[in-house]
Amino acid sequence: MSAETLVQILYLISTALFILSLKWMSDPETARKGVFSGVGAMTLAVVGTLTGVLATGGTHYWWILGAFALGAAVGYPLAQVPLTAVPQRTALSHAFGGLAAGLVGTAKFFLYYGQKNEAALTPFIVVALVAEILLGFLTFTGSILAAGKLQEVKWIPQRPVTYPGQNASNLALFGVALGLGVALVLHPLAPWAPYAFGGIILLSLAFGVLLIIPIGGADMPTVISILNAYAGLSAVAMGFVLNNKLLITAGALDGSSGLILSVIMCKAMNRSFFNVLFGAFGQTTAASGEGEQKAYKADTVESAAMVMEQANLVVIVPGYGLAVAQAQHKVREVYDLLKKKGVTVKFAIHPVAGRMPGHMNVLLAEAEIPYDDLLEMDEINGDMPQADVVLVIGANDVVNPAARSDKNSPIYGMPIIDADKAKAVYAIKRSKAPGFAGIDNELYFLDKTFMLFGDAKAVMGELARKLAGEGGH
């Protein structure tokens, strides 16, 4: 068997394992098998590539080994971050993925250019190269910025940054990049080609920044998903450049995953891709808080505890505030105490709760809350009128009834958790200021709603103490 056949067989098995890996993610029971299968697939891919390289007389093995070791040394601590920091870790790894693709594309172009390799720089390859570096470098800077926003790094503006003519100037720059790309396809070996290529790199780096600065925190789940898709597509483009079907397949799997997650996130916010990327959410909306001064009705934790003890069904709606306050373990205590008193407790999880898809599920799973009690919005909404108490923890827009009723609201049409249909609502809120999107929440002003002001962790801790009967009656 020739080395090439062996390589292709290893790649074939690797591809199958990657597909199985994602298939096993369909159920929490089999999901860990998916990870092992993915590790196996990646090992085969690396072994196969090294085999191929060895057979054709490659060099620099010690350097390659060193790069592996360094990557592993940085990767290991990145996997140990607290789970509240998972969104920024994910964004950071999109950045690494984008950078890798961009660098390989750059290397390939300058290699072929240096060799005056006309046969290699076919129009198809050049298109793929341009796509690879465009997506790769855009993902790189965009994800770094997204990670910075999520980490709340000081010099990165948290609020969306907008200015007049933003979309028009972005579009004009994109036109320039496109023009450079077309010129490269036509004359890949022209003396100016390296400059055109360099120009596309710089523009791609700029696009990443320009696309992310107008985006606010509430849109992060969608943006992270889109960046995920871009990282995958840049791997696909690399596969076209290298004529490597394993790269094409694995990249396509990643790309379709990012795409599906973005679609789910967009649907959950009733917005289009276009609107997320170019709409600068949150900026226009802050002004809508006009009208009469409404008053919150605050209540004590003690009476909240008493009401919850008497309830049959308590539904907890977690949001980003829970993650910020690291309140998941206190939530677990309350969950346990209520269960012990015979109260049914369910969690209602909105698709865009938190800062990335599935963020809340992971936090609550970390606190050892069984996943059978974590329900999706659609699963629980039918039961909401039966809920005696809804406890909203650090969530805002996802329970705002304005999404159903107020046509002028920026979140109008967004599917929400029907907290307002429950018999009573308790909402934990850090301050009296409006939520991230800057919109007033009518839910908080209903007759049946009581506010518990304070840090989510502190309030939940006190609630747990009252439920346990300490310092109470």
Place this chain on the structure above:
Amino acid sequence: MMLLALSEHPAPAAGGGHGELDVMGALFVFMLATFIGVMVIQRVSRLLHTPLMSLTNAISAIAVVGAIIVSAGKDYPGYITALGLVAIFCSTTNIVSGFLITDRMLKMFKKQEKVAK
């Protein structure tokens, strides 16, 4: 010049698939893989969307294949090798952290009876 060009492209196929570029074949693979991806991912439990994303992060670090090919090339200029090595570093970071954190998260998802002692 010509020799270099030849050694790079049409001849040896092993370096991870440097064979004759079959554009249509590659596009077919892309199309089929996308459909498989969409169908498989649609069935992923919503509970697991965060681990899913970190898993696909690790999977997209398949770029390591391209990075190795670029780094290991004989007689390539030094800066090409350097770009490849940085790309290997980035991809390996994603492979290691992606798989590890996915597994770490998945271990936490427990059913009712397993939690209650």
